[in-house]
């Protein structure tokens with residue numbers, strides 16, 4: 066089939082049945098589309114796979130741009146509960162996203178923007194807006210072609226805008242979900258329009274290994290992939306996720322039942338260390354198989370780059386830790402590690418750079434409030450304390466007691482956003498004698514509102530996307546610990562908050578030794594605080610965990626871990 070002809074036909078009939086609006090400057094075939102879908106179950110590491118594969122491709126000098134197509138109807142991830150969905154990751158442009166975006170940014174060492182995170186909610190929002198503006202010229206607005214057309218638009222616009230060699234498209238959910246049907250259908254159309262040589266479909270499936278049977282069972286995977294075939298999507302590559310390495314028999318069954326040649330069926334069992342994943346995929350030949358599909362294996366040959374990937378892997382893996390430390394994380398979502406994934410990753414980055422082992426002790430602070438445990442018990446064996454970002458009053462008093470313990474016992478402390486605000490409250494109460502000091506978020510009638518709402522936030526209504534969000538400059542005061550760690554007078558970090566230090570209390574707080582070492586340019590917003598008499602006591606109004614990258618840990622995290630190691 067002459068796919069160029071298909072594309073031209075469609076492009077010239079864009080306002081009719083095809084409804085494929087082709088952006089100006091779009092050249093079919095210039096940007097290839099790699100589509101990653103999942104079957105059988107969710108949570109098998111599509112995001113990690115996509116990131117690791119992207120790493121292999123970047124290593125071969127391709128310009129890749131990731132995009133997550135999220136199936137849910139929320140416009141962004143800002144209103145999602147971290148306990149159900151994992152952490153809300155914040156992009157530099159202020160977009161609140163799923164945690165997979167964090168994985169892309171870290172693995173690929175890229176800073177992406179809102180174009181890399183598209184939910185069904187956003188797709189429908191723009192369709193409804195266009196409909197209200199009368200842009201559909203009297204037509205009834207339909208699932209096909211309008212919704213699917215909008216999905217393709219988003220991708221083609223990103224292709225033009227980013228000038229990427231390849232878009233890595235991760236489709237949220239699993240094949241067969243109602244929610245992502247329009248995305249799947251859009252992928253089928255995309256492949257028809259662009260040609261199979263420009264769209265590669267990768268399916269990540271799961272191979273069961275029921276303990277009662279004692280062998281691999283491929284039926285669920287077969288059915289999952291058949292579901293894809295029913296949707297008109299023939300996978301080009303199948304990645305079999307499993308707990309243990311799969312056998313030849315599994316490969317054969319998947320190949321025969323799903324029309325995928327054996328050399329394109331790969332096994333990806335659990336690995337101890339995700340940093341070894343890119344090299345693992347490389348050694349299996351996954352990135353080569355994909356480039357062969359696109360006819361690009363000669364264009365992006367593997368020359369000397371393998372060595373760089375090997376070095377990267379080696380540097381990220383700590384084989385023989387020189388020392389181990391335990392960091393306490395006091396939060397309210399301690400039941401789900403994904404709620405704090407960027408913090409855990411930032412600690413991993415520090416562990417690699419210092420070649421040490423960083424253990425985590427989760428401290429459920431509501432237990433302290435209920436009197437189930439004492440602060441001494443909670444902090445036992447902890448070499449350093451992190452209080453992460455948070456909202457609302459649950460667990461707050463427990464967190465404040467842990468912070469007080471860290472401050473008075475010389476235990477390194479890193480407070481992230483809420484962690485900075487609560488450290489300010491603790492200091493106000495116990496070092497400045499401001500009894501019942503609090504944040505107005507918890508107690509609107511506190512006699513000492515040392516933390517209060519940002520002036521710009523006072524009149525905002527609604528919860529979605531309305532906080533002070535994204536990257537802002539921070540002016541770092543010379544001669545402070547923050548300055549020493551960052552080595553720069555101006556830095557940029559990412560924020561997600563409504564409240565901040567009440568400027569009316571700054572004099573009282575600083576009189577007792579607290580230093581505000583980072584401020585916002587032109588605004589009276591305190592962005593870093595530290596306590597010079599302490600070995601390491603730092604709070605940030607921003608989230609330094611979002612900018613930490615493998616082999617380039619965020620300076621404050623690195624300073625904190627080094628202080629814990631001492």
Ligand code: GLN
Pocket residue numbers: 453454455456457481482483484506561562563564565
């Ligand atoms: N609840 C606090 C605020 O809105 C802290 C937010 C956070 O920790 N991300 O300012």
